[in-house]
Amino acid sequence: MPTTDKKPSILIVDDDRIILDSLSEFIRVEGYDVDTAQSLKEATQMLEGQSIDLVITDVNMPGGNGFELLHLVRKRFSDVGIIMLTGYGTIESAVEAIKMGAFDYLTKPVVDEELKVCIERAIAQQAVLKENRVLKQRLDERFGLEAIVGHDYRMLKLLELVEAVADASVTVLIQGDSGTGKSLLAGVVHQRGDRRDKPFVEVSCGSIPETLLESELFGHARGAFTGAVAAKAGKFKAAHGGTIFLDEIACASPGLQVKLLRFLQSQQFEPVGSNKTETVDVRVILASNVDLESEVAAGRFREDLYYRVNVVTIEMPTLSERVSDIPLLARHFLNSFCQKSKRAILDFDDDAMQVLQRHHWPGNVRELENAIERAVVLCKGRRVSVDDLPPRIVEAASTLGPDKPAQTMTLREALEGPEKRIIETALRASGWNRQLTADHLGINRTTLYKKMKRYGLDAEPVSIGGM
Numbered sequence: 001m002p003t004t005d006k007k008p009s010i011l012i013v014d015d016d017r018i019i020l021d022s023l024s025e026f027i028r029v030e031g032y033d034v035d036t037a038q039s040l041k042e043a044t045q046m047l048e049g050q051s052i053d054l055v056i057t058d059v060n061m062p063g064g065n066g067f068e069l070l071h072l073v074r075k076r077f078s079d080v081g082i083i084m085l086t087g088y089g090t091i092e093s094a095v096e097a098i099k100m101g102a103f104d105y106l107t108k109p110v111v112d113e114e115l116k117v118c119i120e121r122a123i124a125q126q127a128v129l130k131e132n133r134v135l136k137q138r139l140d141e142r143f144g145l146e147a148i149v150g151h152d153y154r155m156l157k158l159l160e161l162v163e164a165v166a167d168a169s170v171t172v173l174i175q176g177d178s179g180t181g182k183s184l185l186a187g188v189v190h191q192r193g194d195r196r197d198k199p200f201v202e203v204s205c206g207s208i209p210e211t212l213l214e215s216e217l218f219g220h221a222r223g224a225f226t227g228a229v230a231a232k233a234g235k236f237k238a239a240h241g242g243t244i245f246l247d248e249i250a251c252a253s254p255g256l257q258v259k260l261l262r263f264l265q266s267q268q269f270e271p272v273g274s275n276k277t278e279t280v281d282v283r284v285i286l287a288s289n290v291d292l293e294s295e296v297a298a299g300r301f302r303e304d305l306y307y308r309v310n311v312v313t314i315e316m317p318t319l320s321e322r323v324s325d326i327p328l329l330a331r332h333f334l335n336s337f338c339q340k341s342k343r344a345i346l347d348f349d350d351d352a353m354q355v356l357q358r359h360h361w362p363g364n365v366r367e368l369e370n371a372i373e374r375a376v377v378l379c380k381g382r383r384v385s386v387d388d389l390p391p392r393i394v395e396a397a398s399t400l401g402p403d404k405p406a407q408t409m410t411l412r413e414a415l416e417g418p419e420k421r422i423i424e425t426a427l428r429a430s431g432w433n434r435q436l437t438a439d440h441l442g443i444n445r446t447t448l449y450k451k452m453k454r455y456g457l458d459a460e461p462v463s464i465g466g467m
Contacts, residue, residue: 007031007032007033008032008033008053008054008123009032009033009034009035009050009051009052009053009054010027010032010033010034010035010052010053010054010055010056010119011034011035011036011037011043011046011047011052011054011055011056012024012027012034012035012036012037012055012056012057013036013037013038013039013040013042013043013055013056013057013058013061013066013069014036014038014057014058014061014085015038015039015058015061015062016058017038019058019108020036020038023056023110023115024036026112026115027056027119030116030119032119035050035052038061039061039062039063039064040061040063040064040065040068040069040072041063041064043055043057043069044069044072047072047073047076047077047080052077052080053079053080053081053123053126054080054081054082054083054119054122054123054126055069055073055080055081055082055083056082056083056085056119057069057070057082057083057084057085058085058086059084059085059086059088059093060086060087060088066084066085066086067096067097067100069082070082070084070097070100070101070102071100073101074100074101079126079129079130080126081103081122081123081125081126082101082102082103083102083103083104083105083106083118083119083122084097084102084104084105084106085106085107085108085110086105086106086107086108087107087108093105103118103121103122103125104118104121104122106118151324151325151328151439151440152317152321152322152324152325152429152440153429153430153431153436153440154317154321154322154429155317155322155325158185158314158316158317161312161314162185162188162189162192162314163192165189165312166189166192166193167192167193167194168193169283170311170312171264171283171284171285171286171308171309171311171312172186172189172284172285172286172311172312172313172314173285173286173287173288173292173309173310173311173312173313173314174186174285174286174287174288174313174314174316175287175288175289175291175292175313175314175315175316176287176289176315176316176317176318177289177316177318177364178289178363178364178366179319179363179364179365179366179367180316180317180318180319180364180365181316181364181365181366182247182287182289182316183202183245183247183287185314185316186202186243186245186247186285186287187200187202187245189243189285190242190243190245190283190285193243193283195241195242195243195283198239198240198241198242198243199238199239199240199241199242199243200239200242200243200245201235201238201239201242201243201244201245202244202245202247203216203217203235203244203245203246203247204247204248205246205247205248205249205251205252206247206248206251207248210251210253213251213252213253213256214253214255214256214259214272215228215232215234215271215272216234216235217234217235217236217246217256217260218234218236218259218269218270218271218272218278219231219232219233219234219236219237219271219272219278220232220234220271220272220273220274221271221272221273221274221276222273223273224271224272224273224274225272225273228273231271232271233271234271236263236269236278236280236282237278237280239280239282240280240281240282241281241282242282242283243282243283243284243285244282244283244284244285245285245286245287246260246284246285246286246287247286247287248287248288248289249286249287249288249292249309250288250289250290250292250295250300250301254302257301257302257305258302260305261302261304261305261308263284264284264305264308264309265308267279267280267281267282284309286309292306292309292310293306318361318364319361319364319365319367319368320360320361320425321425321429322429323357323422323425323426324422324426324429324440324441324442326356326357326361326368327353327356327357327442329365329368329369330348330353330356330368330372331347331348333368333369333372333373334347334348334372334375334376334384337372337373337376338376341376341377343376343379344382345376345379345381345382345383345384346382346383347383347384348383348384349383349384349385349386351385351386352375352383352384352385352386352388352389354397354418355386355389355393355394355397356368356371356389356393356397357418357422358397358418359393359396359397360396371389371390371393372384374388374389374390375388375389397418416455419451419455420455420457422441423437423441423448423451423452423455423457424455424457426440426441427452427457434448434449434452
């Protein structure tokens, strides 16, 4: 008998009232909520009007048979399981029912114990399928292309590259400063590819002691080292069929680099302390917040491994390189945290948004996200104000240089320096294409030209057509 708080709901469909009443009584005694219908039309109405977990239907009914109901359920009510009953069962019809998506196919007279077990298994399977759909939906929300917020041309180019490599099994190297979203991008590459239904295993190499990292990745045999009281499968084994994401790969020891190079060449490895060769099918995505080419030049990273992982490289821009995305990202985080905390904050006031755009964000997107989360917690009104932002960010944004103290400046004078930097950065980002720059900054081209002229930026070489 189910132990959940809400009883599963079962719809029994049969044109024979005696069988309908008999089955209903038995299933209610087993602890389920039961509804009945005597035709396809009546069953359809009940499925459309209430929550049903499982349908038990006769095959032969007037006005539409059980196979028509099965087709309807699979097409329109995918969360509902279905068990077929018939007094004239054949192997062919049973096979057809299973192929069409029925959980089981039973012949009358139905044995009570057999039906009881069949119902329990069908309810359990539907619960698992529903949970898997929910988890997949959450993965799509977290790692779908929509998760990458930005309309800066760098981000658009980056997303084009993700789409191009997602279905390939090539190794991908993601480089960028801490907080730029490397792990998020790795998840997007996995989720957009043909391995999306297989495991995505993430390992932060920098957070695991060097002595344990090899064992964590490749597993170990019993007795391989002190404390290894049992054999353990590693992360590569857990990622079989899917993707493993190795963050902070520059932290890998020379010995581990050799083992990783061999795996990338052959998809094979030996667990620590074992002579048994393991073979797995795993796509590898790596990330580094330091330039691996510089690490190679300094002798800290193997040159042959670098060229092996450098098949496709994605460079993550810093937030200061995509300043036009700050309002978009800030509002994205605001909406997200408001939903989680059930707050009704509409937007940022103008001063708060100016502070966000003037800050240099050394911690990149992660720092911005943390700042917005704090603001949502502290905000008492309908708009985030400067007082809701972290003091260090406000102070850093108000540092205007030694020439003229802030208190002697007008607001327009105070904003000229940051505005010039923002426009110049956006111009460089778009290759000095004025139309793209205007689009990124959310202003029209005439306004942009006037501001360029005021700040002496109109003399810069301007590319034509984005070339």
